[in-house]
Amino acid sequence: MNLKSTFDTGFSLLEILIVLIVLSVLSGSFIQSKSQQKRIVDFQLNQQYLNDIKTEIKGFYALHGRWPCPADESGVEGWKNNACDKASGVLAYKTLGLKRAQDIWGQNWFYSLAEDIQICEQMKATGSCQSTTYTWPIRIEFYLLSRGGDYETQSTESWIHYSEQSHQFDDQMVWMSENEAIQWRLQTGWVLPD
Secondary structure: OOHHHHHOOOOOHHHHHHHHHHHHHHHHHHHHHHHHHHHHHHHHHHHHHHHHHHHHHHHHHHHHOOOOOOEOOOOOEOEEOOEEOOOEEEOOHHHHOOOOOEOOOOOEOEEEEOOOOEEEEEEOOOOOEEEEEEEOOOOEEEEEEEOOOOOOOOOOOOEEEEEOOOOEEOOEEEEEEHHHHHHHHHHHOOOOOO
């Protein structure tokens, strides 16, 4: 009986090291793939929330004949003396009867009435825009903005952030253009103002 031949059939340390390296690379790509999938699912779910809220805002108009006013942190609209007390702020989620005050990433919804929208390519550390690259040429009745998962400050500025690192927009939004609002009013039987 040859004892040496039975012990020589195992793996060498080099072979085990190579297997461990391959397994770590495969598991790292799997973990990255899972986090990317979660990001995509979160993004899609947040877009659905935005679309649902837009429907609620249109329902508010159907009942009250006006768009809801922006709110303060309380979520109740700032409607005083038959006018909105500000043009932009937090979504009036309580006034709309919504349970969700924030987007999927825990940031307050930013809501604005008839304000210019600017796309920002570089953000300052303070959360304000360093360089504006584009301003929309159409008139907006209202828009609702989710600042995305990489938004760090609770600024009330109306910037849409474009990430140079990923070459994509992290922010999401829905809006009602003036033309879309006129068409919607006509379809629902509202008389247009003179």
